[in-house]
Amino acid sequence: MTVTNVNLALVGAGRIGSHHARALAREVPGAVVTTVVDPRTEAAAALAAELGAQPIPSIEEAVADPDLDAVLITTPAALHAPAIITAATAAKHVFTEKPITTTIEDAHEAIDACTRADVRLQVGFNRRFAPGFAAAHAAVSDGRVGEVRQMRSVTRDPGPFSVDPAKIAPWTMFLETLIHDFDTLLWLNPGAEVVSVTAHADALVRPDAKPDGFIDTAMVTLVFDTGAMATAEACFEALYGYDVRAEVFGAKGMATAGCGRTSDMTYYGADGASWDTSRKDTDLLHTAYVGELDAFVRSVRGENVDVPGAEAGLRALRVARAAILSVQENRTISLKEIAE
Numbered sequence: 001m002t003v004t005n006v007n008l009a010l011v012g013a014g015r016i017g018s019h020h021a022r023a024l025a026r027e028v029p030g031a032v033v034t035t036v037v038d039p040r041t042e043a044a045a046a047l048a049a050e051l052g053a054q055p056i057p058s059i060e061e062a063v064a065d066p067d068l069d070a071v072l073i074t075t076p077a078a079l080h081a082p083a084i085i086t087a088a089t090a091a092k093h094v095f096t097e098k099p100i101t102t103t104i105e106d107a108h109e110a111i112d113a114c115t116r117a118d119v120r121l122q123v124g125f126n127r128r129f130a131p132g133f134a135a136a137h138a139a140v141s142d143g144r145v146g147e148v149r150q151m152r153s154v155t156r157d158p159g160p161f162s163v164d165p166a167k168i169a170p171w172t173m174f175l176e177t178l179i180h181d182f183d184t185l186l187w188l189n190p191g192a193e194v195v196s197v198t199a200h201a202d203a204l205v206r207p208d209a210k211p212d213g214f215i216d217t218a219m220v221t222l223v224f225d226t227g228a229m230a231t232a233e234a235c236f237e238a239l240y241g242y243d244v245r246a247e248v249f250g251a252k253g254m255a256t257a258g259c260g261r262t263s264d265m266t267y268y269g270a271d272g273a274s275w276d277t278s279r280k281d282t283d284l285l286h287t288a289y290v291g292e293l294d295a296f297v298r299s300v301r302g303e304n305v306d307v308p309g310a311e312a313g314l315r316a317l318r319v320a321r322a323a324i325l326s327v328q329e330n331r332t333i334s335l336k337e338i339a340e
């Protein structure tokens with residue numbers, strides 16, 4: 001079967017952007033990365049050369065290309081909003097990495113620009129495309145879990161933690177890490193709305209950076225309008241590997257998802273039994289990343305694909321902003337306090 005090509009510009013040739021561009025070019029039928037945009041001109045040139053694309057320093061120049069169909073935004077989070085608006089204004093479909101934007105106001109501006117231009121907007125909530133998470137969602141949707149009572153979602157980044165805390169943007173814990181967990185919890189409890197958010201946060205990995213406002217460990221409790229309760233927890237360092245899991249427990253049963261094992265091989269030896277764990281998000285969730293990118297390309301082609309869009313991006317962002325306010329004011333936040 002032949003598929004129509006979709007021409008894409010990558011905006012942000014950093015760690016995840018490079019992964020996504022390679023995944024698109026090699027594993028998504030019909031996806032053609034024509035342009036790589038990054039002010040780090042050497043990084044853009046190197047990735048563009050590898051993919052047979054053109055390096056361009058600015059998004060404005062990239063979207064001027066009439067043959068370009070869509071833009072993949074993988075810049076730092078605070079730059080998502082202007083990039084989405086620039087792409088949409090030029091009538092290009094948009095895939096943005098999470099979070100949709102870092103403020104609610106920016107999210108509305110970005111969403112409005114996409115609505116006005118009638119272009120697709122997809123947010124990079126890749127866990128929805130991981131087979132285990134999708135199966136858990138199916139177990140909720142088809143009634144096997146029953147009315148949801150309790151949920152949990154966990155994200156622990158692989159250690160040892162080696163990043164300079166000063167290089168991590170404020171509130172990354174909530175806006176970039178736990179945002180995945182907030183989306184997962186909302187998605188696994190369809191039809192329910194979060195009514196209150198209570199967050200606790202600390203610097204347990206790098207206590208020396210705590211006076212500068214650094215956070216590396218957090219636990220958030222959500223209460224839904226159905227009465228269901230959920231926790232989202234994250235830590236920037238898990239020495240045993242990348243740990244992403246979810247659990248949804250209801251009146252009829254429970255579904256769990258997420259497993260850090262690299263394969264189902266267990267090694268048995270003189271010291272006992274063991275298995276290897278994934279050390280990178282791009283290893284553990286590679287299939288999920290390819291799945292979300294494939295879904296985006298198909299939606300750009302006009303297929304009716306169920307993807308996390310503007311509403312999902314905004315809902316998770318509101319919970320993240322409530323969690324930040326909860327830490328700032330050391331109290332439970334009613335979601336009504338956060339702009340819609």
Ligand SMILES: NC(=O)c1ccc[n+]([C@@H]2O[C@H](COP(=O)([O-])OP(=O)(O)OC[C@H]3O[C@@H](n4cnc5c(N)ncnc54)[C@H](O)[C@@H]3O)[C@@H](O)[C@H]2O)c1
Pocket residue numbers: 011012013014015016017037038039040043058059074075076077079097098099124125126176281
């Ligand atoms: N879904 C996931 O699992 C996942 C994983 C990692 C990162 N992310 C998200 O992806 C985004 C990028 O993260 P990263 O770890 O790749 O960051 P990074 O710092 O490695 O890469 C960002 C890149 O954007 C470039 N850039 C900066 N300003 C730009 C501009 N105006 N135009 C074009 N490029 C510009 C930088 O030079 C850099 O190359 C963040 O929003 C992050 O939260 C998502």
